[in-house]
Amino acid sequence: MHNYLEFEKPVADLDGQIVALKKLGTGEDGGVDVADEIQRLEKRSRDALADLYRKLTPWQKTMVARHPDRPHCLDYLSALITDFTPLAGDRSYAEDHAIVAGFGRFDGVSVAVIGQEKGNDTQTRLKHNFGMARPEGYRKAVRIMELAERFAIPVLTLVDTAGAYPGIGAEERGQAEAIARSTETCLNLKVPLVSLVIGEGGSGGAIAIAAANRVLMLEHAIYSVISPEAGASILWRDATRARDVAQAMKITAQDLKEFGIIDEIVDEPLGGAHRSPEEAIANAAGAIRNAFAGLSGLDGESLRRQRREKFLAIGRNI
Template identity: 65%
Template sequence: MRSYLDFEKPVADLEGKVQELKALSQSGDAVAIGDDISKLEAKAAQALIDLYAKLTPWQKAQVARHPDRPHAVHYVGQLIEDWTPLAGDRNFGEDAAIVAGLGTFRGRPVAVLGQEKGHDTQTRIKHNFGMAKPEGYRKAIRIIELADRFGLPLLSFVDTAGAYPGIGAEERGQAEAIARSTQACLRAGVPVVSVVIGEGGSGGAIAIATANRVFMLEHAIYSVISPEGAASILWKDSAKAQDAAMGMRITAQDLSKFGIIDGIIAEPVGGAHRDPEAVVTAVGNAIEKALDEFKSKSPDEIRKARHAKFLAIGRDLKA
């Protein structure tokens, strides 16, 4: 069964009627309803196109968090061959919120990081809803430094509401771990390509997304705080998250205008969850093109280009 978001109710009603008619046509009834099905399918498809052509920032946030949206493990599973997962930070323990490992991407040996939210209750608990603890970011540092040592391009798939804010995480140095992971990205002499596949939340996201090229899926979001968190601070009411989202400029389209990201990867009408294979292929194509840009560049050139990219952010903006 397909999951629908609240604002998708008109489409859900139409597609529900299509399914009812299809079930009726298979029940052996002699009523010719083929034309009715075709008309309803066309109407539902157009309704979906119209709806997704004018999504608000808050609606995009809902799409970015859709439970059926492909997660990091889906991209790794379809884009990375000879996958060898790596675990642990060699200090405290393993953090399943960040998946990491080595593999081959379209013939290139690569290192990979990804924030994994999980797709059902069991996996969401296992991966802590994609909210990494210090050991997760220290594991990321291990992988970044390993990639740098062996000259492996680094790919990262960003999808987190933010770093885990628990007491234990703070006691083990959450802020320092995030800062050092960001620093490791900046120091790497290999190409780093990041894709925000769902939700990019604050330092928890940028810790693995301080990259030469940062892409976002069309309906992904990326911000310094969640809309709910911003609403709680500004109005002491998380229910005003929709108002916060409107003013925070969290969409891929806004961030592309500001020069925060380097490109937007189109999604199928209705979101990535409606055609995961097509989205994974599009992401793979964007990554391949980005890596090709750095084929002939030296480690020092790659590093300097990354520094220049982030130092340039905000310089040309007008109030």
């Protein structure tokens, strides 16, 4: 059974009926033949799911983007990157498991990969700090990007974070400076840089590794300057109004594509990436492949200039 979201209750009810009927009509020992009814219910379930996902609200998309079964950074790495060699530490303070970084091959071509990993159970979520990086994580990202530039290796980043870690220790070690330095490094790179938002793109924690030549975003991912809950707490001192903030901030891939903040929306399977991770990752692979192909003819200075002009143009009205 799927891990259903709150708004998916109509689908959950239909799927529950299907499971009950399958148990009833096993066909063994004179079991009742309910194949036609199961087929009818399965069609109703698919249609209901398609109808729900065709008109998701920004808050519902936020719930989908945070779904615990959604494929995470390590899932993409294992499926898309061969010969991956992770590198650890920022050479200044410590290792940060919230950011996974290293070198491998994508379609047989060397690539540097930097991604935010949330974890998929209690143990791994604690290990990766729920994908919220500390300063050492962003300094590790800078180290990897600089290595990639030194050896003329393109960079791929996978974005999935609620935001940078806001703890006292992180602030003491220069969280803001580390984010700014990582963003600066992205903008100055003279190798192709492609970013894919696979879940949540939260504030500076996301942009620090996503100031790219091409910014791709999964269909039901979100990308925002602040989480809806934090925005509601600031505006109304009431986190329960997060759905109102989600609506107002225009955090969906569709809105951001219209504003020119992202370059391409990557289709997800019916019902979201969590229902068919393999299909979602395959769709992402195609988009990443096309993005790198579109950048292959540009020299280092052109790549740097295109990237900087792209971000300077955001929000301009003239």
